[in-house]
Amino acid sequence: MSRNGVAFVLIAGLFVSSCVAPARLSPAGEALRVSAFADRGDAQRRASTRMVVGGLEASDLGHQIEAVASFERALQVDPSNPLAYLALARHETFEGDPRRALAFLDKAEATFGRSAEGMGALPHLHGLRGAALSALGRPAESEPHLAEARRSARVWADGQLDAAELR
Amino acid sequence: MLGLSLFVTSLVFGFLTARHFIEMDAIVRERFEGRLFRVPSKVLSAPTILYPGLDWKQIDLRGALRRLGYREAASAQGLALGRYHWSDRRVTVHRRPFEHPSRAEPARVIAMRMAGPIIEEMRDAQTGREIGAVFLEPELVGSYYGPTHEQRELARLDSVPAHLVEAVIAVEDQRFMTHPGIDWRRIGGALIANLKAGGITQGGSTLTQQLAKNFFLTPDRKLWRKVQEATMAVIMEARYDKELILEAYLNEIYLGQRGGTAIHGVGEGARLYFGKNVRDLALHESALIAALIQSPNWLSPHRQPDRAQTRRDLVLKLMREQGRISEGAYQRAVAQRLRVATVTPEPREARYFLDALQRQLPDFYDGGTLATEGLQIYSTLDLRMQRLATRTLVEELERLEKAHESLAAKGSEVLQGCIIALRPQTGEVLALAGGRSYSRSQYDRCSQARRPAGSVFKPFVYLTAIQNGTLTLGDWLDDSPLEVPVPGGKWTPRNFDRKFHGRVPARTALEKSYNVAAARLGQQVGIDRVAKMAHSLGIESTLPRVPSLAIGAADLAPIELARAYATIANGGIRPRIRTFEDVVDPAGGTVERQPITFDRVIDGGSAYLVTSMLEGVVNQGTAASLRRQGLAGPIAGKTGTSNDYKDAWFVGFTPELVVVVWVGFDTPRNLGLASSRVALPVWARFMKEVTGGRIRGRFLRPPEVVELEIHPESGALALAGCPERRSELYLRGTEPAATCPEWSSRPRNPEGGGRRGWLERLFDDILGPEAP
Numbered sequence: 044m045s046r047n048g049v050a051f052v053l054i055a056g057l058f059v060s061s062c063v064a065p066a067r068l069s070p071a072g073e074a075l076r077v078s079a080f081a082d083r084g085d086a087q088r089r090a091s092t093r094m095v096v097g098g099l100e101a102s103d104l105g106h107q108i109e110a111v112a113s114f115e116r117a118l119q120v121d122p123s124n125p126l127a128y129l130a131l132a133r134h135e136t137f138e139g140d141p142r143r144a145l146a147f148l149d150k151a152e153a154t155f156g157r158s159a160e161g162m163g164a165l166p167h168l169h170g171l172r173g174a175a176l177s178a179l180g181r182p183a184e185s186e187p188h189l190a191e192a193r194r195s196a197r198v199w200a201d202g203q204l205d206a207a208e209l210r
Numbered sequence: 211m212l213g214l215s216l217f218v219t220s221l222v223f224g225f226l227t228a229r230h231f232i233e234m235d236a237i238v239r240e241r242f243e244g245r246l247f248r249v250p251s252k253v254l255s256a257p258t259i260l261y262p263g264l265d266w267k268q269i270d271l272r273g274a275l276r277r278l279g280y281r282e283a284a285s286a287q288g289l290a291l292g293r294y295h296w297s298d299r300r301v302t303v304h305r306r307p308f309e310h311p312s313r314a315e316p317a318r319v320i321a322m323r324m325a326g327p328i329i330e331e332m333r334d335a336q337t338g339r340e341i342g343a344v345f346l347e348p349e350l351v352g353s354y355y356g357p358t359h360e361q362r363e364l365a366r367l368d369s370v371p372a373h374l375v376e377a378v379i380a381v382e383d384q385r386f387m388t389h390p391g392i393d394w395r396r397i398g399g400a401l402i403a404n405l406k407a408g409g410i411t412q413g414g415s416t417l418t419q420q421l422a423k424n425f426f427l428t429p430d431r432k433l434w435r436k437v438q439e440a441t442m443a444v445i446m447e448a449r450y451d452k453e454l455i456l457e458a459y460l461n462e463i464y465l466g467q468r469g470g471t472a473i474h475g476v477g478e479g480a481r482l483y484f485g486k487n488v489r490d491l492a493l494h495e496s497a498l499i500a501a502l503i504q505s506p507n508w509l510s511p512h513r514q515p516d517r518a519q520t521r522r523d524l525v526l527k528l529m530r531e532q533g534r535i536s537e538g539a540y541q542r543a544v545a546q547r548l549r550v551a552t553v554t555p556e557p558r559e560a561r562y563f564l565d566a567l568q569r570q571l572p573d574f575y576d577g578g579t580l581a582t583e584g585l586q587i588y589s590t591l592d593l594r595m596q597r598l599a600t601r602t603l604v605e606e607l608e609r610l611e612k613a614h615e616s617l618a619a620k621g622s623e624v625l626q627g628c629i630i631a632l633r634p635q636t637g638e639v640l641a642l643a644g645g646r647s648y649s650r651s652q653y654d655r656c657s658q659a660r661r662p663a664g665s666v667f668k669p670f671v672y673l674t675a676i677q678n679g680t681l682t683l684g685d686w687l688d689d690s691p692l693e694v695p696v697p698g699g700k701w702t703p704r705n706f707d708r709k710f711h712g713r714v715p716a717r718t719a720l721e722k723s724y725n726v727a728a729a730r731l732g733q734q735v736g737i738d739r740v741a742k743m744a745h746s747l748g749i750e751s752t753l754p755r756v757p758s759l760a761i762g763a764a765d766l767a768p769i770e771l772a773r774a775y776a777t778i779a780n781g782g783i784r785p786r787i788r789t790f791e792d793v794v795d796p797a798g799g800t801v802e803r804q805p806i807t808f809d810r811v812i813d814g815g816s817a818y819l820v821t822s823m824l825e826g827v828v829n830q831g832t833a834a835s836l837r838r839q840g841l842a843g844p845i846a847g848k849t850g851t852s853n854d855y856k857d858a859w860f861v862g863f864t865p866e867l868v869v870v871v872w873v874g875f876d877t878p879r880n881l882g883l884a885s886s887r888v889a890l891p892v893w894a895r896f897m898k899e900v901t902g903g904r905i906r907g908r909f910l911r912p913p914e915v916v917e918l919e920i921h922p923e924s925g926a927l928a929l930a931g932c933p934e935r936r937s938e939l940y941l942r943g944t945e946p947a948a949t950c951p952e953w954s955s956r957p958r959n960p961e962g963g964g965r966r967g968w969l970e971r972l973f974d975d976i977l978g979p980e981a982p
Contacts (some may be wrong), residue, residue, distance in 0.1 A: 081342075086263015087906065093261075093342030101313075112312030115636070115791070115806060120259055120343070122635035122866050123907055131806070146783070149810045150635070153781045156910045 074196035075163035077126050078210055091121035095130050102130075102206035107138050110206070125154035129164065132171050133209055141175040148172050166196035170204055177202075234441045235449075237426055242450060246458055247475075249362055249584030249796065250355045253564055254348035255593040256638070256791075257310070260322070260329060261343040267327040268902050270594055272296065275303065278347055279485025279551035286335075291317055292485050292551070299324055302335060306486055308347040311588060311792040311800050320344055349593050351560045354568070356581035359470055363477030364584060364796055365488045367457040370476060373493045375456065376534040377500035381525045383417040384532055386456070391418045391447035392440050418443040421459045465499065466506040469555030473506075483511060485551035493535065494543040497525040498550075511550045519548040559600040562644030562654045563591055566769075567789040569657070572802065575793075584796040590638035590788050592631075598899045599629040599641040606892040607646050607873070616882030627873040627889075628655035628768050629896055634776035634868045636806045637785030642769075655872060660751055660765040664885075665723045666850030666859045667744070667762035669778065669820050672720055672728075674743040675735045676941070677816040683823065684925035684938045684946060687719045687727040688712075694733060694757040701757050703729040706851070706884070715922070720823045721831030723849065725761045732760025746811040748773030748784050762850060768870045771861050775870070778824075779846070779863040781912065782817035783808045814912035815941045821846050821909050822939055824863075832886055833860065839894040843905030847893075849885040856880060858888035862897070865907030869893055914942050921950035 077099060081092050098113030111134060117127040128151035135144035148171055155164050170192030176185035192199035198208050258274050266272075275294055286295040286302040294303040300323055307317040319335035332341040353361055367375075379386050385393050393416050400414035415423070422442035427435055446455055464472060465479035473482050479499050480488040491499070501521040502509050511518035523544050530540040567589060568580065575585075607625050610617050617625050624646070631641040644654030653659070675681035689711040694701045703725045705711070711724060719727035732740055740760060741753040749770045753759060769787065777784040786807040793802035824846035827833050832849045847862030856878040860871045871889045874881065881888055897905075919928040919935045926948035928935035933950075940946075 085906075086261065089263065090259070090261030090343045097342070106313070108311075109313045111805070112310075116257075116259065116343075116345075118636055118806070119256060119633075119638075120261065122633055123910070143805075143807070146808055146810070150780075150783055150808065153783065153814050153912060154910065157913060 073163065074166040074198055075129075076208075076210060077130065080126060080162070087121040088124060091117040091124040092126055094120065095124070095126045096210055098130055099206045099210035102134060102138070103210065107134065110134060123154055125151050125159075125162075125164070128154060129167060129171075130209065132175075133167075133204055133206070136171050136175045136178065137203070141178040144171060144175040148175065163196075166192045166199055167204060167209070169195070170199040170202070174202060174204070231441060231445070234438065235445050238422075238442055238445045238449065241425055242446070242454075242458075245582065247362060247364060247461055247584075248356060248358075248582035249364055250353040250360070251580045251583055251585035251587060252353050252361075253351040253560075253567060253587045253589050253591075253790075255351050255589060255591045256640075257345040257348045259343055259345055260320070260332065262329055262331055264329045265327045265902070266301075266322075266324070266329055271301075274346060274349070274594070276552055277349055277554045279481075279554065281485075281549065281551060286321070289319060291490065305344070306347065306490070308487075309798065310345075310348075311794050311803075315345060315347075318344065348588060350554075350556060351589055351591050351593060351596075352556055352558075352564045353471075354564070354577065354580035355471075356578070358472070360472045360474050361468065361478055362461060362473070362475040363481060363488075364461055365457075365475065365477035367453055367460070369489045370457075370460060371489060371491055371496060373529075373535065374476060374488070374491060374496035374499060375460075377493075377496045377525050377529055378460065378503065379417070380528040380532050380534055381500050382420070382503060384528075386417050387452060389416060389447075391443035391445075392416060415439070416443060417459050418446055418455055421455060421462060422446065424462050424464075425458075463503050464506060465502055466510060468553055471556060482553065483550045492543075492546075493539060494522065494526070494546040497529070497543060498522040498548070501525045511548055512553060515548050522548065557593065557597075558648070559643075560591060560593070560596050561648035561652075562656065563589070563596065563639070563642045563789070565652065565654055566639070566642055566644070566657050570787075570789045570804075571793070575802075585801070586794040587790050588792045588794070589790045590640065591642075592640040595631055595641040595900055596643070599631065599643040599896060602892060602896040602899065603627050603629050603643045604646050606895060610873070610888060610891075614883060614887075616880065617888075620879075623875055623877060623879070625873065626651075626655055626876055627871065627892065628659070629892065630656040630768050630772050630870050631896075631900070632772045632776050632785075632787070632868045633866065634779035634785060634863060635866075637773070637776065637788045637808065639787060639789045640867070651876075653876070655768065655876075656870075657767055657769045659872075659876075660767050661857045661872060661874060661878075662852035663762040663764050663766045663771065664850035664852035664857060664859060665725075665728075665762055666771060666848050666861045667764060667766075668720060668723065668728045668760070669824060669848055670744045670747065670749075670774070671732045671735070671740050671760045672716070672823060673747075673778070673812065673816055673820045674740045675731050676819050677743070677812055678735060678739065679944065680735050681716055681731065682925070682938075682940055682944050682946075683716055683819055684920050684940070685716045686713050686925070687716050687724075688730055689714050689719060689724045689727040692726050692730050692733075694729070696757060703758070703761060717823055717826050720848075721826045723827075723832050729757060729760045733757060743812075744774065746784070747777045762852065768859075768872050771859075772868050772870045775861050775863055776868045777811060778817050778820055779865070779868055779909075780808070780817075781814040781910065782810055782812035783814075784811045813914070813941075815914040818909065818912055818915050819939055819941065824848055825909070828862070832884075833862070833890055835886060835890060836862075836894050839891070839898070840903055841894060841897060841905070842903065844908050845897075845905060846909070849890060851885045854880050855882055855884070858883070858885035860885055860889040860893040862893055864897075864901075864905045865909055867897075867900070869897060871896070911939075915939050916942055916945065918945055920946060924948065924950060926950040926952075 078096050081096055094113050094117035098110040102110035114127050114130045128147050132144045132147035132151055159165055169188040173185045173188030189202055280292055280294050283289055283293040283295045289302055289304040291304050292306050303320045305318045308315050321333045321335040322329050323331040334341055397414035419439050422439045461475040464474055466473050468482055476499055477488045480486055480491055484495050509518045509521050526540055526544050529535045607627050611625055626645055629643045642656050644656045645651050691710055705725050737755050737759050751766050753764050773787055788804045790804055792800050795801050828836050828845045828847050833847050845864055850859035857874040871893045873888045917937050917939055920938045921928050921932050922934055922936050925946055927946045928950050931951050
């Protein structure tokens with residue numbers, strides 16, 4: 044078999060196995076919801092994530108000051124919790140300062156690290172970055188991110204992410 | 211003639227009386243129409259957060275409850291507000307309601323199931339629902355006092371329970387609501403009583419007169435002072451309504467001491483004696499507060515409980531006799547045992563922190579404003595960590611003085627030090643001990659002192675070199691003699707051990723803190739670039755553009771180093787240092803807020819590589835003794851000793867905490883010891899006590915960092931057949947081009963800097979190189 048033939052067989056094999064193997068990614072069209080992680084991790088992480096959920100509930104009810112305080116308290120309990128940074132990024136994108144949102148997104152990306160994809164966080168990271176850039180009047184930079192978010196998760200179809208949708 | 215004399219006398223008397231009234235009126239109006247009270251601003255700690263899985267011993271839960279004035283109860287059944295029940299397996303707390311800038315926390319009965327030192331489960335005892343996390347009230351860190359060391363919590367009349375008002379009126383001035391400021395019947399009664407006793411045993415002052423005395427006059431009992439008091443009382447009653455006078459009185463009265471602080475007003479009194487908001491007082495508690503007005507120290511319920519109870523019962527009796535409470539209410543209240551909260555003196559451990567916080571507030575909040583405006587400042591301080599920092603610093607400096615003659619005091623010059631702890635992700639200052647005794651020296655060595663940084667500066671040089679592509683962790687550095695021309699001569703750096711080590715791996719050069727290698731690297735990357743890097747990390751002091759900057763010839767404050775290292779610990783994202791979250795005015799409005807703020811200043815990959823090098827310092831370098839002291843887990847850090855051993859530093863961090871320790875003399879003096887024997891043990895003890903020896907988390911490796919097997923000597927990529935190998939970290943794009951054994955059959959990936967993709971290598975390994 045020629046070298047190109049072997050390459051074709053290997054690539055085809057990889058494709059088939061990726062379809063059969065358990066998906067590392069969230070189901071197609073779905074993205075991370077914080078409450079799905081409320082019982083994961085060590086005690087600090089669980090408590091912290093529950094506080095993020097509480098903050099998102101408060102945000103959904105329009106209590107933004109309480110929401111931000113909950114996210115910040117979540118970081119007091121577990122400063123490495125990427126979900127808290129993601130929630131702060133969402134808050135700043137839609138309710139606060141989009142420049143600050145970009146900083147929180149950097150931090151969220153850094154703390155998710157390699158787990159961002161497996162946790163289904165990529166659509167939110169793209170979507171929030173796109174929305175924040177758009178709010179800052181940078182449509183050329185924003186559009187690829189928003190397009191990627193729309194493509195990968197239904198929740199981003201409207202270019203928005205409500206607190207309830209992230210919760 | 212007599213008539214004329216009388217007329218003139220009357221005229222003069224009338225004139226003097228009118229002038230007296232006008233003067234008194236001006237004084238009264240100035241006070242009532244200006245600021246009635248000067249209320250020192252309070253600083254509160256970050257709240258303690260309880261959650262399942264938490265080690266309650268580690269956070270000293272029992273101590274926290276006691277400091278917050280919670281009292282232990284014999285049973286969890288019918289647990290009253292502000293009490294807790296503690297048994298081996300269960301702890302129940304009836305948490306008080308409290309205000310917080312973000313939200314009001316309601317009263318709640320929290321039932322905790324314990325498994326050893328761990329909170330296994332938490333439930334709301336009233337609803338049975340599981341609780342994910344719950345806050346305790348923030349603890350008082352300290353207050354900003356003016357010249358009078360008084361504390362009060364202002365209470366509006368509508369928030370004071372009616373039974374407290376009734377109790378005060380019943381015992382102090384039962385005709386208050388009807389008299390015009392002076393109660394002639396009471397004065398007559400007092401006069402008779404005093405005549406009978408042959409001296410002054412009873413006063414005839416109304417509440418209004420007492421208020422006039424406290425507000426405007428001295429406490430002596432001279433006749434002229436009594437005339438002034440009466441005049442002012444009449445003026446107050448004429449000008450202002452009873453409610454305003456009563457509210458002023460309730461906020462003015464002296465009610466006892468909290469250590470050296472005088473407690474005034476029923477708001478602060480309720481906190482002192484019952485640990486609760488005045489609006490939550492029960493009848494028998496209100497009666498006690500009213501009872502104490504007469505003589506708070508003589509009747510102190512802490513020192514003289516029998517006296518206090520007798521007087522309390524008298525108040526209740528008066529209330530019943532005057533028809534202010536029913537017989538049933540009287541019987542129930544008088545049956546209550548006297549129970550008061552533990553007095554927690556204001557903590558003294560955080561005085562340096564309070565000063566640092568004040569310096570971080572906008573200029574508007576000067577000493578005068580803070581001493582009078584009654585602000586509540588919600589700080590970032592972890593009071594438990596602060597106590598540990600203060601204790602560790604004091605005890606370790608004493609130990610060092612005893613153990614090493616060179617560190618002993620000379621005259622008034624004693625060994626000093628500082629510990630500052632930050633949360634790198636959020637920039638919160640968790641503890642700050644700026645010296646061993648605030649009462650002896652208020653100079654804060656954490657934020658006001660600038661001392662030569664020495665080797666703790668070196669990581670900034672390595673970081674600059676990594677980020678601009680000059681250095682990879684597989685490289686070797688030159689630690690052979692170096693001469694750098696400088697104005698007026700040459701600079702020839704030397705190593706701590708007075709030796710040169712020739713060619714050394716980059717990691718070893720930092721782990722062993724070789725000066726010459728770092729100095730040469732500094733020359734290679736450029737001192738300007740190094741200085742820029744340091745500034746971008748968070749160093750604010752001016753940095754001299756001299757070759758020796760590379761080995762720390764710069765005077766820096768510990769807090770700056772804490773921030774710069776926090777940026778590295780935080781993956782290249784620089785946090786804003788925060789000492790407070792919110793400043794709230796007496797009406798409950800947030801007037802200042804310091805949100806979490808950060809900026810990415812260097813790439814995460816470079817920060818991670820330097821972190822990895824600094825882990826090496828702790829694992830096998832100059833800080834290896836840390837591991838021997840029982841600290842396991844992810845720790846990175848750097849020792850630093852300045853020229854002539856005048857300053858000893860250790861800057862270390864874990865994934866969740868950055869701690870800087872400096873030790874030295876205020877007037878620089880040779881310590882005679884390296885930092886690993888001076889600052890490092892202080893850091894180790896502090897960290898062990900803070901974490902219990904269990905360091906959580908890990909340094910997250912960013913995706914742009916890859917781990918490869920290399921040949922140690924050459925730094926070449928180790929392939930099968932390479933005689934020696936070790937793993938090393940590289941930024942993507944900087945992986946070694948050379949291989950071991952050398953791959954020579956074809957030029958590899960000439961456009962990609964010698965890097966080959968994994969798929970290409972896989973194909974090559976399976977199929978062998980493609981024939982030309």
